[in-house]
Amino acid sequence: MNAPRALTRSSYQLRCINCGSVRSDNATNLRCLHCGDLLEALFPDRKFDMPALRRTWLERRGSNEPEDVSGVWRFRELLPNLDEKAMPITLREGNTPLYELARCARAAGVDRLMAKHQGMNPTGSFKDTGMTVAASFARQAGYKWVACASTGNTSASMAAYAAYGGMRSLVLIPEGHITWGKLSQALDYGALTCQVKSDFDGCLKLLEIVVQRKPIYVLNSINPYRIEGQKTTAIELMEQLSWNPPDHIIVPGGNLGNSSAIGKALMEMKEAGLISALPKLSIIQAEGANALVRTMRETGGKRLIPVHAETMATAIRIGNPASWKKAVRVLEATGGTVEQVSEAEIAIAKAQIGSDGIGCEPASAVTLAGLKKLVAIGFVKPHERIVLILTGHVLKDPDFTIKFHRGELLAGAPRLSQNRRPPVALEANADAILKTLEQHERSQA
Ligand code: F0G
Numbered sequence: 001m002n003a004p005r006a007l008t009r010s011s012y013q014l015r016c017i018n019c020g021s022v023r024s025d026n027a028t029n030l031r032c033l034h035c036g037d038l039l040e041a042l043f044p045d046r047k048f049d050m051p052a053l054r055r056t057w058l059e060r061r062g063s064n065e066p067e068d069v070s071g072v073w074r075f076r077e078l079l080p081n082l083d084e085k086a087m088p089i090t091l092r093e094g095n096t097p098l099y100e101l102a103r104c105a106r107a108a109g110v111d112r113l114m115a116k117h118q119g120m121n122p123t124g125s126f127k128d129t130g131m132t133v134a135a136s137f138a139r140q141a142g143y144k145w146v147a148c149a150s151t152g153n154t155s156a157s158m159a160a161y162a163a164y165g166g167m168r169s170l171v172l173i174p175e176g177h178i179t180w181g182k183l184s185q186a187l188d189y190g191a192l193t194c195q196v197k198s199d200f201d202g203c204l205k206l207l208e209i210v211v212q213r214k215p216i217y218v219l220n221s222i223n224p225y226r227i228e229g230q231k232t233t234a235i236e237l238m239e240q241l242s243w244n245p246p247d248h249i250i251v252p253g254g255n256l257g258n259s260s261a262i263g264k265a266l267m268e269m270k271e272a273g274l275i276s277a278l279p280k281l282s283i284i285q286a287e288g289a290n291a292l293v294r295t296m297r298e299t300g301g302k303r304l305i306p307v308h309a310e311t312m313a314t315a316i317r318i319g320n321p322a323s324w325k326k327a328v329r330v331l332e333a334t335g336g337t338v339e340q341v342s343e344a345e346i347a348i349a350k351a352q353i354g355s356d357g358i359g360c361e362p363a364s365a366v367t368l369a370g371l372k373k374l375v376a377i378g379f380v381k382p383h384e385r386i387v388l389i390l391t392g393h394v395l396k397d398p399d400f401t402i403k404f405h406r407g408e409l410l411a412g413a414p415r416l417s418q419n420r421r422p423p424v425a426l427e428a429n430a431d432a433i434l435k436t437l438e439q440h441e442r443s444q445a
Contacts, residue, residue: 012080014039014224017325028141030222038323039224040264041080050273053077057239071095072129072232078268079133079228088136089165093128094232096120098240098387101356101368104349108371110382114246115353115367116237119360119393123185126233126258126391127157131219133229135161138217144168145216149203151254151315152182153392158219159189170216172196172203177314179361179397199309200255201320221257222322230261231268237387238275245275247384250367250374252391253283253292253338254316256327262389263330279387282336282379283327284370286311286363290340291321292328297338301328312400312409313346315363315392337379341369344413347404351419354401359394 014023016032017040023029032039057075060068066087067073071094082088098116105113118126135158138146146162147170148154155171155178162169171186175195186193196203204220211218221227238245245266251259262281269275285293289309298305309319321327331338341349349372350365367388374380394401403409405422426432 011045012041012043015042017329028137028143028217030218030224038222038326040326041224041228043078043268046272048077048272054239054243054274066090066092069095070132071236072132072229075232075235078231078235078265078272080137080225082136082140086136086140088132089139089161090132090136091122091128091160091164093121093132094236096233096236098237099356099358101353101358101388103356104352104368107352108368109375110371110380110384110386113371113386113388115358115388115390116233116240117358117360117390118233119364119390119396121157123153123157123160124181124393124396125153125157125361126230126389127153128161129232130221130223130226130229130257130261131157131161134219134223134225135165135167137225138219139165139167141217143215143217145170145214146219147171147207147211147216148219149173149200149207150178150182150220151200151317152178153315153396154220155191155193156182156185156189159186159191162191163189168192170194170210172207174199174203174317177317179314179399181396181398200318201306201309204255204322220322221255221260227257227261227264227323227326230258231265233258233389234262234265235269235274238269243275245277245279246387247279248336248374248380248386249279249281249389250371250386251281251283251389252313252316252363252366253285253327254289254318254321254363256283256292256321256323258389258391259283259330260323260326263327263334267330267333278334280336281330281334282339282370282374283331284339284341284366286313286316286346286366287340287342289313289316289318291319292324293338293340295324296328296331301331311346312343313362313366314397315361316366337374339370339373341366341373344410344416345369345372347400347409347413347416348419350401351404351421353390354394355419358390360390361392361394361396362400364388364390364392
């Protein structure tokens with residue numbers, strides 16, 4: 001039996017985050033026509049029977065309809081509504097697991113630690129939850145081309161959704177600074193992929209010029225529909241926690257779309273009465289790409305301090321984050337904080353997440369590295385309930401992992417060695433293997 005297909009879907013408007021002017025036509029321009037700032041979706045007349053809505057969401061798990069199987073569209077009452085006849089482009093995104101990280105909890109000095117793994121999405125990153133919504137709106141608006149600037153994951157995701165939805169895709173990536181895994185996805189899914197002699201921030205600027213000259217829809221997280229889809233990470237998380245919110249949610253910060261989306265969802269759920277308290281949402285950046293950390297510490301969130309970004313966690317190698325104002329608002333509303341972590345701290349945290357049998361890409365590991373610091377300064381208490389958002393799959397960047405375990409990454413950094421598990425080269429000989437195993441057991445005892 002199919003679950004009910006739709007309760008009344010909410011109507012929405014797009015509003016400028018700076019001057020507040022509303023685009024009543026919901027046109028696909030991504031910026032405010034008056035002041036050029038970003039837009040966000042607003043749901044003025046939304047009223048739901050919350051217990052009924054929660055039941056409907058659960059019932060949809062028993063349905064085989066694509067819209068219900070998707071962990072994004074399952075929550076469609078809280079998203080902008082597609083036209084009556086339009087079908088979403090869905091690769092059955094969302095529905096990601098919430099794991100216990102026992103070893104990582106010990107490493108961070110907390111009683112319990114959970115991680116919601118957004119890397120378990122169809123293309124291996126959280127981007128899919130936003131892409132299904134934004135790509136569907138692109139197709140509904142009649143676009144033949146979609147495009148993004150990317151550090152890799154957005155391009156992989158966009159290329160997949162564009163292909164599945166019958167659109168063409170243009171990718172601008174910073175030459176030499178995206179991982180092979182991500183680049184290979186964009187190529188395989190058929191994107192027109194341009195390696196540009198610039199960084200991510202330069203690629204995004206270029207893209208905004210290109211789309212003024214051709215009807216191409218930008219699917220970066222400046223697109224408000226991306227943010228709407230990514231809200232479902234937090235909605236699904238609350239459902240997994242039986243609507244009992246944790247004390248802390250910790251996310252990596254790059255262009256700051258994801259933290260904005262999760263924060264927006266938390267605020268909307270609180271306002272709707274789906275949760276009774278707001279978790280503190282904290283954002284962690286790499287020291288070499290710390291624009292938001294500097295912005296908060298040096299200006300109190302009033303003025304963006306762009307930086308020249310440099311980090312081996314290439315996904316967050318971003319110096320001029322587009323959604324910084326939205327992220328500041330989330331920090332203020334939830335009482336979260338910002339923290340920065342070094343390259344060595346990221347590498348150690350990544351290996352520790354791996355040793356729990358979970359794994360993630362380097363950018364996701366900033367969450368554990370940051371948590372350790374937040375515990376050390378007393379912002380997070382050991383008994384509190386904490387959820388890390390892991391944003392990308394461990395197979396996105398095997399080069400980093402292999403170099404780390406072989407001792408080729410940050411060679412000479414002493415604290416790294418205890419987390420390294422290098423491969424052992426042996427002759428084809430059972431005795432040699434058993435001897436190695438016994439040596440290993442002794443070293444672990
Ligand atoms: N983690 C991963 C694995 C990412 O790919 C990104 C961003 C982030 C964290 C940061 O998220 O930008 O919303 O603050 N990657 C983008 C891309 C920019 O092009 O794939 P954010």
